[in-house]
Amino acid sequence: MSWQSLLELAKANDTRSIARCISLIENDEPGYRDLLMSLANSSTQNVIGITGPPGAGKSTLTDGLIGQFVEKGMRVAILCIDPSSPFNMGALLGDRIRMSAWYTHPRVFIRSLATRGSLGGLHPRILEITEFLKSMPFDLIIIETVGVGQSEIEIAGLADTTVVVLVPESGDEIQTMKAGLMEIADIFVVNKSDRPEADQFTRYIEAMTHSAGKNCPVIKTVASERKGLEELVAAIEKDLSEISATDRKFWLLAERAYHLIRNYRMNDISKSTLRKDIEQAVKSRDFSLYSFIENYVNGK
Amino acid sequence: MSWQSLLELAKANDTRSIARCISLIENDEPGYRDLLMSLANSSTQNVIGITGPPGAGKSTLTDGLIGQFVEKGMRVAILCIDPSSPFNMGALLGDRIRMSAWYTHPRVFIRSLATRGSLGGLHPRILEITEFLKSMPFDLIIIETVGVGQSEIEIAGLADTTVVVLVPESGDEIQTMKAGLMEIADIFVVNKSDRPEADQFTRYIEAMTHSAGKNCPVIKTVASERKGLEELVAAIEKDLSEISATDRKFWLLAERAYHLIRNYRMNDISKSTLRKDIEQAVKSRDFSLYSFIENYVNGK
Numbered sequence: 001m002s003w004q005s006l007l008e009l010a011k012a013n014d015t016r017s018i019a020r021c022i023s024l025i026e027n028d029e030p031g032y033r034d035l036l037m038s039l040a041n042s043s044t045q046n047v048i049g050i051t052g053p054p055g056a057g058k059s060t061l062t063d064g065l066i067g068q069f070v071e072k073g074m075r076v077a078i079l080c081i082d083p084s085s086p087f088n089m090g091a092l093l094g095d096r097i098r099m100s101a102w103y104t105h106p107r108v109f110i111r112s113l114a115t116r117g118s119l120g121g122l123h124p125r126i127l128e129i130t131e132f133l134k135s136m137p138f139d140l141i142i143i144e145t146v147g148v149g150q151s152e153i154e155i156a157g158l159a160d161t162t163v164v165v166l167v168p169e170s171g172d173e174i175q176t177m178k179a180g181l182m183e184i185a186d187i188f189v190v191n192k193s194d195r196p197e198a199d200q201f202t203r204y205i206e207a208m209t210h211s212a213g214k215n216c217p218v219i220k221t222v223a224s225e226r227k228g229l230e231e232l233v234a235a236i237e238k239d240l241s242e243i244s245a246t247d248r249k250f251w252l253l254a255e256r257a258y259h260l261i262r263n264y265r266m267n268d269i270s271k272s273t274l275r276k277d278i279e280q281a282v283k284s285r286d287f288s289l290y291s292f293i294e295n296y297v298n299g300k
Numbered sequence: 301m302s303w304q305s306l307l308e309l310a311k312a313n314d315t316r317s318i319a320r321c322i323s324l325i326e327n328d329e330p331g332y333r334d335l336l337m338s339l340a341n342s343s344t345q346n347v348i349g350i351t352g353p354p355g356a357g358k359s360t361l362t363d364g365l366i367g368q369f370v371e372k373g374m375r376v377a378i379l380c381i382d383p384s385s386p387f388n389m390g391a392l393l394g395d396r397i398r399m400s401a402w403y404t405h406p407r408v409f410i411r412s413l414a415t416r417g418s419l420g421g422l423h424p425r426i427l428e429i430t431e432f433l434k435s436m437p438f439d440l441i442i443i444e445t446v447g448v449g450q451s452e453i454e455i456a457g458l459a460d461t462t463v464v465v466l467v468p469e470s471g472d473e474i475q476t477m478k479a480g481l482m483e484i485a486d487i488f489v490v491n492k493s494d495r496p497e498a499d500q501f502t503r504y505i506e507a508m509t510h511s512a513g514k515n516c517p518v519i520k521t522v523a524s525e526r527k528g529l530e531e532l533v534a535a536i537e538k539d540l541s542e543i544s545a546t547d548r549k550f551w552l553l554a555e556r557a558y559h560l561i562r563n564y565r566m567n568d569i570s571k572s573t574l575r576k577d578i579e580q581a582v583k584s585r586d587f588s589l590y591s592f593i594e595n596y597v598n599g600k
Contacts, residue, residue, distance in 0.1 A: 275550050279550045
């Protein structure tokens with residue numbers, strides 16, 4: 001089937017076609033670029049990023065958020081990039097197969113992305129896939145990604161609102177990544193907030209965002225008991241409503257455009273060909289990596 | 301001073317000029333690209349990557365390794381990208397100023413890189429800076445970077461040999477990042493191996509690398525007491541000597557070339573200009589991110 005026919009079916013909300021389109025982009029299959037170019041994504045769907053260290057309860061929280069939005073009658077697409085996500089079905093860890101009730105819900109679309117070659121990081125085509133989902137009949141897109149400290153940074157431009165999920169015992173962990181967290185977070189969640197040290201930790205996070213001059217909301221939840229979800233949804237909606245009123249909208253678009261352009265321009269280079277060319281260059285003459293690059297780029 | 305004069309002084313081992321050249325590259329200052337292009341880096345210096353979760357003792361271990369190599373009469377350059385590194389002088393955390401004896405040693409050059417905009421991740425010009433250091437009068441380059449689980453992946457192509465430093469209590473942490481660790485590690489270090497649970501943990505890591513078919517050496521160290529450093533140096537030297545005998549050499553070069561090309565091609569785009577252009581596009585017409593990108597790239 002051509003990408004055109006596939007896209008038509010996907011737009012008509014055929015789940016399998018949506019999934020096939022994602023695979024097309026994910027695997028750089030023929031037509032994926034034309035498909036992307038054909039998207040009229042002046043769409044207004046919002047993207048929510050959920051990130052935080054492993055064990056913070058991101059997946060349980062995401063599960064609860066899906067419930068909240070579905071109850072409002074919304075159609076929700078979820079991208080999971082956390083290898084430990086229950087939605088992942090053990091594709092990467094191979095040691096557990098869990099299933100979520102949402103998989104069969106008519107208003108919910110869930111897709112796990114393998115992170116190939118950059119395990120734990122974001123999939124190299126995550127931005128393209130997100131742009132694609134924005135052209136599909138969803139009201140909201142949620143991206144859940146593990147952030148053991150570092151690569152969650154990269155989600156900043158990807159999501160309109162980034163929720164950083166922490167637990168009271170994250171104290172030590174966040175010391176080293178304080179500045180990075182402050183940079184990406186629009187909303188903090190203190191999950192498992194029924195623990196005795198939760199109040200103190202919440203005040204610590206509040207103080208942290210105040211001193212950074214950011215004043216992000218800090219929401220207390222107990223995701224496993226569905227507590228605090230309404231407050232979180234309210235905070236998300238408030239934050240999203242503020243984006244278009246500010247310059248953040250353009251900052252977000254510029255960040256995305258930058259990364260999309262970077263990918264777009266590398267489309268003519270495959271790592272395996274590059275490797276063969278380098279091998280040949282090293283063997284045939286005096287090799288300098290920088291001269292090689294200059295010749296390579298200009299020869300294209 | 302022109303970059304040509306600066307480079308001449310740097311090549312003559314003037315430490316301040318080496319530092320100035322790095323700043324030139326780090327800050328995308330005029331001339332930095334010509335400087336890079338002028339490097340005849342057919343050099344054979346090796347790059348050692350040291351990574352691992354915070355608290356594993358990477359800095360103490362790096363400190364010990366510097367001692368080992370300096371004793372052999374080698375000239376060593378160190379790049380630190382860990383905000384919690386003792387070499388960082390509190391530039392990022394601002395809450396501690398520690399100094400290392402190596403700062404004043406004539407055969408040691410230490411540079412901390414701020415990670416601006418991607419805190420905790422690698423500096424966007426880390427590859428360029430490393431290529432520059434390879435053209436300087438050093439025998440060895442060590443890159444110490446925090447890896448709380450994710451972005452350490454990216455160092456794989458950067459270093460010739462990647463040492464992953466763990467501690468016996470890392471058990472839980474590495475569950476989620478097992479595949480990623482196996483992908484990047486050439487050598488594992490179990491630091492703080494005087495702890496009672498160290499032997500069991502070491503066997504676990506050994507079993508892990510066996511089952512991945514990789515058989516990386518697993519070295520036990522107590523970095524704070526300088527124990528196990530000779531064994532680690534031997535393992536590093538053995539691994540480095542094996543690179544040129546295998547295809548790994550070309551894989552490493554291809555990985556680096558790919559990222560350098562990507563940066564090279566984005567040199568004509570500044571995020572702030574991009575942002576202004578997008579703002580204008582959004583305001584003036586029907587905006588689609590993908591069409592915008594296509595026009596933008598082709599208009600360049």
